[in-house]
Amino acid sequence: MITMKDIIEEGHPTLRSVAEPVEFPLSDELRKTALEMHEFLVNSQNEEIAEKYDLRPGVGLAAPQINVNKQIFAVHIMEYDEEGNEVGPILSEIIFNPKVISHSVQQVALKEGEGCLSVNREVKGYVPRPKRVKFTYQDIDGNEHTLKLRDYEAIVTQHELDHLKGIFFYDHINEENPFAQDDNLELL
Numbered sequence: 491m492i493t494m495k496d497i498i499e500e501g502h503p504t505l506r507s508v509a510e511p512v513e514f515p516l517s518d519e520l521r522k523t524a525l526e527m528h529e530f531l532v533n534s535q536n537e538e539i540a541e542k543y544d545l546r547p548g549v550g551l552a553a554p555q556i557n558v559n560k561q562i563f564a565v566h567i568m569e570y571d572e573e574g575n576e577v578g579p580i581l582s583e584i585i586f587n588p589k590v591i592s593h594s595v596q597q598v599a600l601k602e603g604e605g606c607l608s609v610n611r612e613v614k615g616y617v618p619r620p621k622r623v624k625f626t627y628q629d630i631d632g633n634e635h636t637l638k639l640r641d642y643e644a645i646v647t648q649h650e651l652d653h654l655k656g657i658f659f660y661d662h663i664n665e666e667n668p669f670a671q672d673d674n675l676e677l678l
């Protein structure tokens with residue numbers, strides 16, 4: 491299983507490189523790695539397992555973060571009710587060879603900013619990203635899909651898409667004024 495020691499940190503060259511496309515059918519090894527990436531996210535959001543294996547809860551994980559320079563990322567975004575009980579998956583998928591088709595001019599950013607499991611420090615500031623994004627990808631069996639996402643799901647997905655291009659979230663933060671706002675930016 492993947493644990494925090496498998497996640498490489500900023501400074502490692504893989505995190506600043508462009509990931510390779512994935513060939514289908516997947517090798518058994520790459521299939522296993524992709525499933526383990528998704529399993530890591532599920533485990534990291536499970537209190538007992540996260541506690542037992544000292545996992546930082548995550549909603550997304552890109553293959554370069556475990557030093558696999560392939561165009562793969564997993565996302566696991568769950569809906570919770572007010573008591574914090576899981577209601578169901580909002581988006582839970584393993585994405586291969588994603589291609590952005592279009593995105594909105596309108597931008598969104600998380601009020602609390604972003605973090606990254608590969609960045610062990612806080613970097614304050616808004617990370618402006620397109621509010622809506624449409625992209626195609628292949629699933630673990632190589633089938634093509636098209637997905638249109640908005641708001642939080644779009645932010646998570648674009649954070650992962652950036653990792654496949656060697657981009658960190660803080661590359662998008664306005665250096666002069668990290669909390670700069672304009673009427674094209676909606677804070678979530």
Ligand SMILES: O=CN(O)C[C@@H](CC1CCCC1)C(=O)N1NCCC[C@H]1C(=O)Nc1ccccn1
Nearest residue numbers: 547548549550551552604605606607608646649
């Ligand atoms: O590339 C992928 N990463 O670096 C893991 C990141 C991805 C998200 C950061 C902002 C958008 C995507 C991640 O998940 N986090 N960033 C660092 C610590 C917190 C953690 C997080 O937001 N956890 C979370 C949130 C809601 C529910 C459960 N867990």
Ligand code: NI
Nearest residue numbers: 605606607608
């Ligand atoms: Ni990250």
